[in-house]
Amino acid sequence: MPLNNVESLFAASLQEADLSEKQKAVLRASLTLFADKGYDRTSTADIARLAGVSEGTVYKKFKTKREIFEAITAPFVDQVLPTAAGEFFQEIAGTAFPDFRSLLTFAVHDRIVFGLTNRRELKIFVQEIVSDPKMFSMLAARVSRLFTQGLAPLFKQFQDTGELVRWDAVRIGRHIISTVLAYVLPSVITGTASMDAEQATQEIVAFLMKGLHP
Amino acid sequence: MPLNNVESLFAASLQEADLSEKQKAVLRASLTLFADKGYDRTSTADIARLAGVSEGTVYKKFKTKREIFEAITAPFVDQVLPTAAGEFFQEIAGTAFPDFRSLLTFAVHDRIVFGLTNRRELKIFVQEIVSDPKMFSMLAARVSRLFTQGLAPLFKQFQDTGELVRWDAVRIGRHIISTVLAYVLPSVITGTASMDAEQATQEIVAFLMKGLHP
Amino acid sequence: MPLNNVESLFAASLQEADLSEKQKAVLRASLTLFADKGYDRTSTADIARLAGVSEGTVYKKFKTKREIFEAITAPFVDQVLPTAAGEFFQEIAGTAFPDFRSLLTFAVHDRIVFGLTNRRELKIFVQEIVSDPKMFSMLAARVSRLFTQGLAPLFKQFQDTGELVRWDAVRIGRHIISTVLAYVLPSVITGTASMDAEQATQEIVAFLMKGLHP
Amino acid sequence: MPLNNVESLFAASLQEADLSEKQKAVLRASLTLFADKGYDRTSTADIARLAGVSEGTVYKKFKTKREIFEAITAPFVDQVLPTAAGEFFQEIAGTAFPDFRSLLTFAVHDRIVFGLTNRRELKIFVQEIVSDPKMFSMLAARVSRLFTQGLAPLFKQFQDTGELVRWDAVRIGRHIISTVLAYVLPSVITGTASMDAEQATQEIVAFLMKGLHP
DNA sequence: AATGAATGAGTCTTCATTCAT
DNA sequence: GATGAATGAAGACTCATTCAT
Incomplete structure (x- = not known):
């Protein structure tokens, strides 16, 4: 029985070329903090600290805190769910x-x-x-x-x-x-x-x- | 078939004697806003405005915003769930x-x-x-x-x-x-x-x- | 050697006729709290609580918090010091x-x-x-x-x-x-x-x- | 007769490298206001105004108003008094x-x-x-x-x-x-x-x- | 006289966001 | 690209004071 091959969906989205190493660190830190404390209870200072970057860097790629949220969830809803569904279908069709x-x-x-x-x-x-x-x-x-x-x-x-x-x-x-x-x-x-x-x-x-x- | 007789649990808790009319309005407004926007996205100014009272009044009975939250949820978890379960059992036992x-x-x-x-x-x-x-x-x-x-x-x-x-x-x-x-x-x-x-x-x-x- | 006979200056000023029992309690509580925590760090709610009266009562005789302060200190500076000095002189003159x-x-x-x-x-x-x-x-x-x-x-x-x-x-x-x-x-x-x-x-x-x- | 060479103790502490020009202005303004009106009667808005900075800046280096107070007095009690005493002794021993x-x-x-x-x-x-x-x-x-x-x-x-x-x-x-x-x-x-x-x-x-x- | 609910201006503090370096 | 100092608009909370009962 084939196994889900999209295990690291978020990790994959982190590979995107237009993100520097620090930007990726920002995303990773945001993911951790949003999951732990929730979006509202996470400050951008928290994110910068955990990511090991300056507060300015957090805003270099993402214009708002909300954009960070969307950079994490949009792939999830816009691509991952359909993609997952797609692969799911292909598995089903192929098997x-x-x-x-x-x-x-x-x-x-x-x-x-x-x-x-x-x-x-x-x-x-x-x-x-x-x-x-x-x-x-x-x-x-x-x-x-x-x-x-x-x-x-x-x-x-x-x-x-x-x-x-x-x-x-x-x-x-x-x-x-x-x-x-x-x-x-x-x-x-x-x-x-x-x-x-x-x-x-x-x-x-x-x-x-x-x-x-x- | 007996029907749930605890329909208005919150309303019941609003009857409590030690709450003035304005305090009840605070609870009602908080309930609405917390449900609509979530706890974190509701400000005490919002609550005061919707309740039609001053911000000071919000803090007269409840010493913190969190206490308002608990005044709404604690009855729910401390009394309502067990109570509901209790009545539920009595119904079951009686029938x-x-x-x-x-x-x-x-x-x-x-x-x-x-x-x-x-x-x-x-x-x-x-x-x-x-x-x-x-x-x-x-x-x-x-x-x-x-x-x-x-x-x-x-x-x-x-x-x-x-x-x-x-x-x-x-x-x-x-x-x-x-x-x-x-x-x-x-x-x-x-x-x-x-x-x-x-x-x-x-x-x-x-x-x-x-x-x-x- | 004559002893100071103004020992309880404040207590004396508490005897004044135009102060009800509760008003005196307010003064007593204020004295304690002002001395313990300082004027600024004492709230009128603190005073009411310690005096065992309502917040409204605090303001019945004294129009402002500052007036309470003055009711305590003014006798001290306006009457007590001179009075004490006066008695002091009389003692000295007499002896x-x-x-x-x-x-x-x-x-x-x-x-x-x-x-x-x-x-x-x-x-x-x-x-x-x-x-x-x-x-x-x-x-x-x-x-x-x-x-x-x-x-x-x-x-x-x-x-x-x-x-x-x-x-x-x-x-x-x-x-x-x-x-x-x-x-x-x-x-x-x-x-x-x-x-x-x-x-x-x-x-x-x-x-x-x-x-x-x- | 040697003169006290720690005349400008506070000014010296203002030279510290980790304080920006604005932070120093905050300390200077706080010193002035605390001395003039007292700690409790000085608001952080007052400090910001006199220092010519925003209220946010006041809290960038100092996490609480109390920390500002301590930044002013701690050097005084922790270093200045002993230091002064130390120099004092050295003068005495040397002379x-x-x-x-x-x-x-x-x-x-x-x-x-x-x-x-x-x-x-x-x-x-x-x-x-x-x-x-x-x-x-x-x-x-x-x-x-x-x-x-x-x-x-x-x-x-x-x-x-x-x-x-x-x-x-x-x-x-x-x-x-x-x-x-x-x-x-x-x-x-x-x-x-x-x-x-x-x-x-x-x-x-x-x-x-x-x-x-x- | 006494109460205590109500007020609203003000307090300290946080935080998303900007920008000169 | 990255920094971090700076901002100012809120946010939660306090408190002296008032007033209908």
Whole structure:
């Protein structure tokens, strides 16, 4: 079963050519602090200190503190989620899943690993979603589209074989996502990685296979 | 089916005798602003303005901004959650549920109504949980105890009749909670109440009854 | 040797008819707090709390915080000092001091007891003098007048008998006062009364008798 | 007779390399205002205005208003007093004083000049001593030690030659200090320098030579 | 007379942001 | 590109004072 190859999404975005070493340090420090204390409770002085640069340097590439935030989260929402979804599809398209359980097992495990790997970015993201309803709505719409457009045909295939209940794709997606999040979010929020991805996958799949059975 | 009779938990706490009308306005304004913009992005000047009082009045009863926050959330975590759980148990104990579906339907519906009714307090709560890992851990421990101590015997009863899968109480609780939250949290975060509690209850119960079947 | 009979100057001023029991409590509390923490660091809320009255009551008799201060210090400077001086003179006039040592011993002991008795009032006074040059100048002028007008004839008498050096009255006064203060002020500032007035008088007189000898 | 060469103690501390021109202006303005109005009655806005800088600048180097106070007084108590005492001793050790009068004349004149030169720092110091008994006790202990340890041998020398009364060093010190302060403090408190150091020295020495004679 | 809730100007402090070097 | 001193607009909080009851 192929593993998620976008493990270090943020690290990848740090490779971008137009960022000096110090700018990257700023991003890294911001990521740490935003995740630890939240955006509002992190000062630009904090960032400069942890990054080991001057306060002026923080503002050389990024015009505002908000821009730093976006440099961290925008890739996440604009590229990473779709990209991840894209790769996800390619995996799915490239692999002939013999049954729904195989697909579910792969998908759940993949997303758990993704979530744990990008734990800190995810936490920043979650904090913002909870504070900013617009961001939540945007994300919800995007995920809805992913299910209604991208995944619906796949679901139909398993619904036709009698392996998947004939609910609409969004409802199915909602059940899957909430079940996965129930295992991933505690690690994201507490910042600990103490989770057995294999065991979690087993438990989730066992529950979902029954819950989503026709 | 008995309905949640703690609908107006916050309103109830506003009745407390030692709060003047203006002090109550401060609490009300704080609740609104904290829920809308978050604790950090709400200034005491904002609160004073919305409450229609001077900034000095804000600090007459509450010595710090944080105390206002706690005046809103502490009742929630210290009394409301246990109280709600207590009433919940009394309902359950007082009512002889003929089967697991009846219990589940009641519980799910009750919590959905509770969540929607206390939408704004819940949002403030969620914002803090996401920012403060300690609060998350505390809440997780409390809920765990609720399931392992309070609900385990009830679960056992239905496990013996073959209606409920023989998983441990925490895992069962996790699946139930995450499924309910998947329906409630969107309303909490966006601040809209546009949700059909009956329909949601039906969908959730249908899913859980299968997922938690032995 | 007559003893200072104005021991409780402040207590006396508290007897005034136009002060209710609560108003007196306000004055008492203010005296304590001003002496302990200084005028600026004492809030009217502190005063109300220690006096056991409401904040409104503090302002019933006294229109401003400053007025409370003056109610404490004005008697001190306007009546107490002159009054004390007056009584002092009467004692001196009434008593035929056989020699300068007798006069000095009486005066020094009297002023030490006076200072220790009114320790807290004195401390408030000293704090204000140090902060407000005008008050210092006023006091200096008053004391100068006391010596040049009131005491000069007396000094002359002992200068004529060869018991007292022929310096001007202000200089003599300066030496006497500074020597006495060197013993009294430490107790005033630290707020402790741990001082032996008899021993101090002896030491001071021994030193002054030599220093002021022709 | 050597003159005190630490005349501009504060100015010297302003030369420190890690202070920008504006930071020095902040210290200078604070010194002026603290001396004029006292610490509590000086606002940081006052300081910024007089220094010609923004309020933010005031807090760039000094994290609190109290730190500014300490930047002014700490050198005074931690370095200046001991240093001054040290130089004072070296002068005394380096110079062979033929008699007690020579020593006294030098010491008194030196301390008068020192006090007048550092008039404003001294005033701030005095204000704090009067408000804060702890500071007074600390200073008193330090000065006591200076006399019992550093000066006692010197005193003994003159006591053996019959030039100095056989009182303990602290008592001798107390008489000297109070007599000097009687001349210096008026200038310190009123902020005027209108004093003839030579004349004052003469008067003080004349009085002390007699008062401290065996 | 007494209360205590209410006020609003003012205080210390923080912080995102700018700019001369 | 990088620095860090400087800014000034808020921010949380205090407090002397007032006034309806």
